[in-house]
Structures are given as structure tokens and as C-alpha cells.
Amino acid sequence: MMIENLHFEPLLAFLQSADWLNTPTYWLVFVVIVVLIAASVIGQTLNRQPENVVSPALLRTFNQRVRAWWMMFAILAAGLLLGYTCTIVLFGFVSFWALREFITMTPTRRGDHRTLFWVFFVFTPMQYLLVGVGSSLVEPQSASAIWWADKLMLRGVDLYGLYSIMIPVYASLYIPARIALSGDARRFLERSAKIQFSLLICVYSLSYAPALAHLDLLTSKPAVSNTSLSTGDVLPREIGDEEPSDAELQPSAARRPWTEGGRGGLLFYFILIVQLGDIFQYAWGKLLGQRVIAPQINASRTWEGFVGGALTTAIVGALLWWVTPFRIWEAACMSFVTAVMGSAGGMTMSAIKRDRGVTDTGTLVQGHAGVLDRIDSICFAAPVFYHLTRYFFSDVA
Amino acid sequence: MAGSSVRWVDCQPETCQRVYFANHTSHLDALVLWSSLPRNIRSLTRAVAAKDYWDKSAFRRYIAGSVNALLIDRENIKVHRSPVELMIQAMGDTHSLIVFPEGGRNATDEMGEFKSGLYYLGKKRPDLELVPVYIDNLNRVLPRGEFLPVPLLSCITIGPPMWLESGESKQEFLKRAREAVKRLKDI
Numbered sequence: 111m112m113i114e115n116l117h118f119e120p121l122l123a124f125l126q127s128a129d130w131l132n133t134p135t136y137w138l139v140f141v142v143i144v145v146l147i148a149a150s151v152i153g154q155t156l157n158r159q160p161e162n163v164v165s166p167a168l169l170r171t172f173n174q175r176v177r178a179w180w181m182m183f184a185i186l187a188a189g190l191l192l193g194y195t196c197t198i199v200l201f202g203f204v205s206f207w208a209l210r211e212f213i214t215m216t217p218t219r220r221g222d223h224r225t226l227f228w229v230f231f232v233f234t235p236m237q238y239l240l241v242g243v244g245s246s247l248v249e250p251q252s253a254s255a256i257w258w259a260d261k262l263m264l265r266g267v268d269l270y271g272l273y274s275i276m277i278p279v280y281a282s283l284y285i286p287a288r289i290a291l292s293g294d295a296r297r298f299l300e301r302s303a304k305i306q307f308s309l310l311i312c313v314y315s316l317s318y319a320p321a322l323a324h325l326d327l328l329t330s331k332p333a334v335s336n337t338s339l340s341t342g343d344v345l346p347r348e349i350g351d352e353e354p355s356d357a358e359l360q361p362s363a364a365r366r367p368w369t370e371g372g373r374g375g376l377l378f379y380f381i382l383i384v385q386l387g388d389i390f391q392y393a394w395g396k397l398l399g400q401r402v403i404a405p406q407i408n409a410s411r412t413w414e415g416f417v418g419g420a421l422t423t424a425i426v427g428a429l430l431w432w433v434t435p436f437r438i439w440e441a442a443c444m445s446f447v448t449a450v451m452g453s454a455g456g457m458t459m460s461a462i463k464r465d466r467g468v469t470d471t472g473t474l475v476q477g478h479a480g481v482l483d484r485i486d487s488i489c490f491a492a493p494v495f496y497h498l499t500r501y502f503f504s505d506v507a
Numbered sequence: 508m509a510g511s512s513v514r515w516v517d518c519q520p521e522t523c524q525r526v527y528f529a530n531h532t533s534h535l536d537a538l539v540l541w542s543s544l545p546r547n548i549r550s551l552t553r554a555v556a557a558k559d560y561w562d563k564s565a566f567r568r569y570i571a572g573s574v575n576a577l578l579i580d581r582e583n584i585k586v587h588r589s590p591v592e593l594m595i596q597a598m599g600d601t602h603s604l605i606v607f608p609e610g611g612r613n614a615t616d617e618m619g620e621f622k623s624g625l626y627y628l629g630k631k632r633p634d635l636e637l638v639p640v641y642i643d644n645l646n647r648v649l650p651r652g653e654f655l656p657v658p659l660l661s662c663i664t665i666g667p668p669m670w671l672e673s674g675e676s677k678q679e680f681l682k683r684a685r686e687a688v689k690r691l692k693d694i
């Protein structure tokens with residue numbers, strides 16, 4: 111394993127700029143690719159079977175899902191590989207598109223037009239700009255960053271304080287005020303709430319996913335040493351990089367800065383866990399689903415699927431602990447919470463779609479796969495995952 | 508640009524001479540409908556637009572020119588150069604037209620009454636296919652009286668061609684045409 115990795119060392123060194131992505135992340139990406147290939151092969155094989163083996167409708171759904179996962183994976187992987195800025199821009203565009211679908215699906219009135227313009231072209235880019243700058247002005251690295259930090263008198267300021275409240279406070283107050291200025295009072299509260307909610311879900315919540323990259327992560331895992339087999343096995347490069355004093359000074363039980371991991375890897379882990387949560391919930395629901403949670407909202411979400419999905423996600427999330435700063439049981443807890451929030455998101459979006467009389471946000475306009483359908487669970491899980499990580503696994507004192 | 512999707516319902520994209528008639532709620536209507544047609548049809552299709560608006564500034568002229576618009580004077584209508592005459596002249600025997608029979612952009616949710624131009628077009632050129640088109644959501648992208656668009660998704664539905672029936676009165680025909688557009692909303 112060592113030799114194989116050494117062989118790719120120059121390539122990896124190029125891709126491993128700073129602490130963005132690293133070897134465990136690539137292993138995870140590799141595992142995901144293998145699973146996706148397996149899923150595609152199974153789907154295609156079953157496609158050639160006579161119809162009585164598996165139900166064609168189920169198979170069609172499966173194949174469509176696999177295609178959607180490939181697409182998601184390709185987009186996310188491309189964003190991550192191109193670096194932090196590209197990831198931010200990517201999430202910004204996803205937010206923009208999801209917001210577009212959400213507002214298209216939600217009836218608004220003429221008087222909301224100017225407000226919507228602000229929502230699309232001011233608040234959305236602003237949020238991602240703030241998240242993108244994030245904590246990089248605390249200790250600005252490059253000359254231009256230092257210049258900007260001094261110019262804006264933001265040196266040493268973590269913009270978390272601004273991007274975590276801009277939409278819930280300022281945008282939420284601005285939206286009803288701007289609608290009031292338009293002079294149309296019909297269903298005023300409802301219209302304000304629709305726009306506020308869409309901004310909160312599609313932009314604010316989702317932006318927490320790339321914001322993960324700004325946390326100064328801490329870990330309780332024992333420091334990596336040359337004799338350690340657990341993580342050292344897959345981390346040949348980090349061993350070489352790590353300063354020996356760092357590992358020696360820290361007592362192994364106490365929390366220490368998480369130096370061996372990649373922030374991009376944590377983001378990938380998070381998205382993967384949310385998607386797995388969706389998949390397991392669907393699978394358990396199909397296998398043993400008896401008690402539907404709320405037939406009026408979504409006929410396919412069952413308690414069995416919910417519990418089974420969350421537990422299975424916790425197990426798989428725990429098995430992937432080596433990508434994260436979490437210990438095994440911590441990874442299990444985080445994955446469990448993520449899966450629960452993911453289904454909450456799916457349920458909420460189902461309720462909204464049911465209210466609007468559509469099955470998928472994508473079917474509203476033919477030919478468009480609904481971005482919102484794909485990211486609803488991510489939107490709900492991202493803020494919780496972020497804040498739990500921030501509180502328990504980062505240096506925010 | 509407006510993220511629009513196009514649906515052809517009981518109608519195929521063809522280069523035969525046609526008059527596409529649609530509801531009108533936004534300045535973008537002509538632009539989006541024209542650009543949603545396949546390339547070979549687009550080059551043979553002209554949108555009919557109001558001269559008093561689209562001839563006013565260089566930018567508007569540029570936009571109108573880019574969709575090969577046929578500018579018709581709404582105000583100084585002369586007997587010997589009536590809009591219908593001009594349209595038929597412009598069509599020759601190759602081109603198709605996009606018209607908005609409501610005559611102007613509609614600010615309400617309900618579609619306005621159709622003006623008679625469509626009837627006379629159908630009467631003078633009975634060979635033309637009259638194709639109803641429903642444009643959904645563009646009024647939210649750029650409503651009347653606004654100049655900044657909001658990037659919502661829109662949908663264009665193109666329906667089955669119709670013709671002027673023999674002995675059909677103007678009123679009956681215009682009502683039928685309006686219903687044809689309206690029906691596409693719910694498909």
C-alpha cells in the first residue's frame with residue numbers, strides 16, 4: 111500500500127494543496143466510485159432480465175437514481191478537486207438553481223418582484239461571498255488578503271458572526287419591509303413567509319455545507335504515530351509531514367488540532383452520509399415498511415424506513431470514521447443526527463410539494479431534474495452538522 | 508436565459524408557414540418564444556412587435572433586430588398599409604410569424620380579448636397553420652412595468668394547429684383561438 115501511494119506521490123502532492131483533500135478522502139472517493147459502478151452494473155444486468163424477476167417500475171427508479179448519483183458525485187468531485195473557491199461557487203449555483211425552482215413552484219404576486227430580485231441577486235451572492243471569505247481574514251495569508259483585510263478593517267475578524275445571521279436577521283426583516291413598500295397588502299404575511307423560507311432553506315442552510323471548511327477542527331483521536339496501525343496504514347504521507355513535536359507534546363487522550371485530515375474530505379463525508387441516509391431509508395421502507403408516518407404528506411416514508419435508515423446510516427458513518435476528526439462512536443452519533451435531519455428535510459419538502467400539487471419540483475417544468483429534490487435533505491442536515499462540529503470538534507473558545 | 512422548457516403538444520416543429528399566436532404578459536415573450544424554436548425554424552420566423560416601443564432606443568432596436576422582428580406601427584394605421592397587409596407581405600411564401608393577438612402586454616392573470624388581426628390573417632391566407640402557444644410564468648420573470656428580470660423557470664406549450672372554419676364569424680373564431688391558448692395552460 112505504501113509503495114502504491116508513493117508511486118502517485120507527485121500527483122497527490124499537487125492535489126493535496128494545504129489541508130483541503132488528502133489520502134483518506136481519495137480512498138473514500140475511490141470506495142464511492144466502486145459502489146456506484148457496482149450499482150450501475152447491477153442496474154444494467156437486471157434490465158436484461160425478464161420482467162417477472164424484478165418490478166420494472168422499481169428498476170426504472172433505481173436506474174434513474176443511480177444516474178442522478180453519478181451526476182451528483184461528478185459535480186461534487188469536480189468542485190472539490192478544483193479547490194475551495196470552486197466548491198463555494200458550485201454550492202452558490204446550486205443554491206441559486208434550487209431557489210429558482212422553489213420560487214417558481216410558489217405563487218408570488220406582482221408586488222413581490224423587486225423583493226425577489228434582491229433575494230436572487232443580492233442576498234444569495236452575498237451569503238456565499240461571506241461564507242467564501244469566512245475565517246480567511248483572521249490570519250490573512252496572501253498579500254492581497256492582507257491588503258483587503260486592512261482596507262475593510264476586518265483583520266482578525268471571522269465572518270461567521272455575519273454570515274450566520276445575515277439571512278435570519280437582516281434579510282428576514284428586509285423582505286417584509288420591501289414587500290410593504292410595493293403597496294400590495296393581499297396575503298402579505300403568507301408572501302413574506304414564502305420568500306423568507308425559500309431563502310432560509312435554499313441559500314442559508316445549504317451554505318453551511320461549504321462553511322465546514324472554515325472550522326479549526328479538533329480531534330480526540332490519539333495522535334498518529336509511526337507505530338499506529340489504525341489510521342497510519344492509510345496515511346503514509348501525513349506521517350511524514352507531521353511535526354514530531356506536535357504529536358509528542360499532546361497527551362493522546364486530550365483534544366488536539368486535527369492535522370491529518372482534509373476539510374474537503376469532511377464536506378464529502380457529510381454529503382455522502384446524507385445521501386446514504388436517503389438511500390437506506392428508502393431501502394428499509396421498501397423492505398419492511400408497514401406504518402406510514404403521514405400518508406397525507408408522503409406515502410412512501412414509513413417509521414420502519416426512518417428508524418432502519420437512521421441506524422444503518424449511523425453504522426456506515428461510523429465505519430467511515432477515518433475520513434473525519436470524529437472517533438468511531440462520535441461518527442456514529444453525527445451520522446445518526448444527520449440522517450434524522452435529512453429525513454426531516456425530505457418530509458418538509460414533501461409537504462410543500464403536496465401543498466402545491468406537484469410530485470417533484472422537477473416535473474413542474476418538464477425536462478429539468480429537480481435540484482431541490484436532490485438537496486432537500488442536505489439543506490436540513492447541513493446547519494446541524496455544522497454547528498455540532500463547530501461546538502464539539504472545533505476551536506471556537 | 509429564462510430557463511424555459513418547451514413542450515410540443517399534438518404539434519411538430521416544421522418549417523411550413525405558420526402563425527404562432529400566444530398570450531402576452533412580458534417583454535420577454537417574443538424573445539423567449541422565438542429562441543425556443545429549433546434553429547432551422549427560427550431563421551424563418553419573425554416576431555411581430557410594436558414599433559412605438561421597440562424602435563425607441565438603440566438597445567431596443569438591437570434586441571428587436573436580433574430576433575428578426577417585424578415592427579408594426581400601432582398608432583398610425585393607414586388604410587392601404589394595414590398591419591395585416593404588412594404581415595402578409597413580410598411572410599412572403601417562406602416565413603412564419605409570431606403574433607400576440609391581445610395587442611399589448613397583459614398585467615392581470617386573465618388573458619385579454621383577442622384583436623381581429625389573427626382572423627384577417629387566417630382569412631386572407633387560409634393555407635397558414637395557426638398555432639396556439641401558451642407562455643407560462645414569464646410574467647413573473649419580467650412583469651409589465653419592471654425592468655429587472657427575476658430568474659424563474661418558465662414553460663412554453665405549443666399546441667395543435669387550427670384554421671379558420673368556413674363560414675365562421677370573426678367573434679366565434681377569436682373566441683375559439685383564445686380558448687385554444689387557454690386550454691394549453693392546463694395540459
